[in-house]
Amino acid sequence: MQNRIDQLFAKKQHGVLNIYCTAGFPQLNDTLPVMTALQQHGADLIELGMPFSDPLADGPVIQDSSTKALQNGMSLQKLFEQLAGFRSSIRVPVILMGYFNPVLTYGVEAFCAKCAEVGVDGIIVPDLPMAEYENEYRPVFEKYNLHLIFLVTPETSEARIRKIDSLSKGFIYAVSSSSTTGKDKDMKDQQAYFERLKQLQLKNPVLIGFGIKDKATFEAASAHANGAIIGTAFIKAIEHSTNIDETVKTFISGIIQ
Template identity: 65%
Template sequence: MSRISKLFAEADRPVLNVYCTAGFPHLDSTMEVIRALEDNGADLIELGMPYSDPLADGPVIQASSTQALANGMTMAKLFDQLKGLRPAVDVPVLLMGYMNPVLQYGFERFCASSAEVGVDGLILPDLPIYEFETEYGPVMKKYGLDFIFLVTPETSPARIRKVDSLSTGFLYAVSSSSTTGKNKDINDQQAYFRRLQEMNLRNPVLVGFGIRDKESFAAATRHTSGAIIGTAYIRALEAGLPVQDATRKFLNGILK
């Protein structure tokens, strides 16, 4: 059983997935942030790979990506930093990013490097279904990597069924058709979350985009298996506190 499958099988509360940007706030912050998230209650970590044109990311995460690139973060540097991931960290870790830098690094080399350091799976929002099925999915499977597709409130039931059949780990339900960090009311999307729940999908569903505090986390998980927080955590890191203190304060506000 994979780390992600084990997490959902054993979870006794909604799963909290926290997004952070590799190389932010400082180049050497990556492992410090990952350890702080695990220490303070995150169940799953989504590590963003900085890219100059992140289509799905709002201004806060874009700015963290820009800062990480300015700090000197590269794909090679990222995998070098993650050499210490296992066994120092037990929770599942995903890499989230875009195809362009992955292809520049070399797709099979990327998957091999991910597996070697103990990454559990990938989120690549701009990877189309056809290319996944015909070219890239088999490579991920070869290296034992889960792959998570995204759905939105506008995704047709047929497409939801299709990507659910292809995803392993979980299904990422974008709360609204916008970029990350928008202050939308999660309660307005309960019919959408309930619809996903009633489809009895093969994969657990995690909600992302717009979850920022205890109340929105509770609302997002009323009909789902968990939720993803990104922008609000990046803002917490920007406040200037030491990483461990900022992370403890932020996660206590969600989980306590």
């Protein structure tokens, strides 16, 4: 079967909305209700965070959600239990985002096999560098038809972007500034960089992440790429939610209506 991420970009090239949420947040068993609501109200892609004790590339909001999820009892094993059977109701592509240590400890092949079994389509592991992936782990990910999605930043050289493009599958995650998640940066400062990415005519679609928080920033990012990823702003929105469906509906309608 064709990977769902590829299916998505085959039919939609503009304004793709990817929303990030930490698994097991705000409550342990909110993972599926959040995913269901995201699909229901118009997210094209769902990125689920696998909580980690030491999330280096994330800012305080996402780290706190990760800490909370761990306190709630979330673990990789628990996440796979929650995801068992989710494909009976959720059609949109699902990506797991997390750090390499828990994956390594779970066993890279066991992890990939489990992802394939439950119906996960792609993985983002910010601290698994390209060279290590290429030398050691690529065959395993490909065996299970899992797309590994790499990040590029404004400081990534053209040669390196091309290399990342050749190794990436699904899409490329363009970090909109050299920053951890949740930092505000002026979108205009980033536009030259987005333009540069566009000019490179990469084989993979590009989604812009980090710093996207509302309709204006989403549209600005979408104008230069295939879409954008929202994380921190969404975590803030659902943190104290008493009605997940309603909160998600309000949040998404504020972005794509």
